[in-house]
Amino acid sequence: MTFDWLQYLNLAKELVAQPATAANKDARLRAAIHLAYYAAFNLAKEHLQNKEGHSIPKTSEVHKYVSDLFQFNPDPLRQVVGEKLKKLKKFRNQADYVTFFPGLSGITSTALKLSEEVISDLSRL
Numbered sequence: 319m320t321f322d323w324l325q326y327l328n329l330a331k332e333l334v335a336q337p338a339t340a341a342n343k344d345a346r347l348r349a350a351i352h353l354a355y356y357a358a359f360n361l362a363k364e365h366l367q368n369k370e371g372h373s374i375p376k377t378s379e380v381h382k383y384v385s386d387l388f389q390f391n392p393d394p395l396r397q398v399v400g401e402k403l404k405k406l407k408k409f410r411n412q413a414d415y416v417t418f419f420p421g422l423s424g425i426t427s428t429a430l431k432l433s434e435e436v437i438s439d440l441s442r443l
Contacts, residue, residue, distance in 0.1 A: 323364070324357060324361070325357075326353040327353065327354055330349070330350040330351075330352075330429075331350070333346045333347075333353070334346065334347065334426060334427075334430065344419070344422060347423060348414070348419070348422070349413075350429070351409050351410055351412075352410055354410075354429045355407060355433065356410075357437065358402070358403060358436035359406070362384055362388065362403060362440060366387060381407055385400045387400070389404065395439055395442065396443065398439060399436055402432045402439075403436060406429055406432050409425055412425070
């Protein structure tokens with residue numbers, strides 16, 4: 319059975335919607351950003367593999383490779399997908415590695431919206 323990457327986005331939304339204590343609010347928001355990125359990234363990667371026949375590298379460079387394939391394509395919709403993936407990755411890196419993260423709540427909302435948009439854009443390709 320293959321994993322449905324959209325479930326990561328659904329879980330991210332649940333984390334944001336559930337009541338949080340002061341102690342775990344930031345962790346929930348950071349986890350939501352992380353999951354939102356991976357939902358969009360993995361669906362974009364699968365699109366390239368399964369619908370376009372690309373051979374995707376199995377190294378840490380895969381993230382740049384996937385977003386670059388979209389961003390540097392002549393099709394404007396693909397370019398938008400690539401730009402959104404890069405922005406989501408930036409947010410994910412901040413959520414995963416930066417101790418002080420001002421504007422976390424707003425960025426979480428933006429990340430969820432960007433992830434939804436990438437997934438919607440992929441369905442139109």
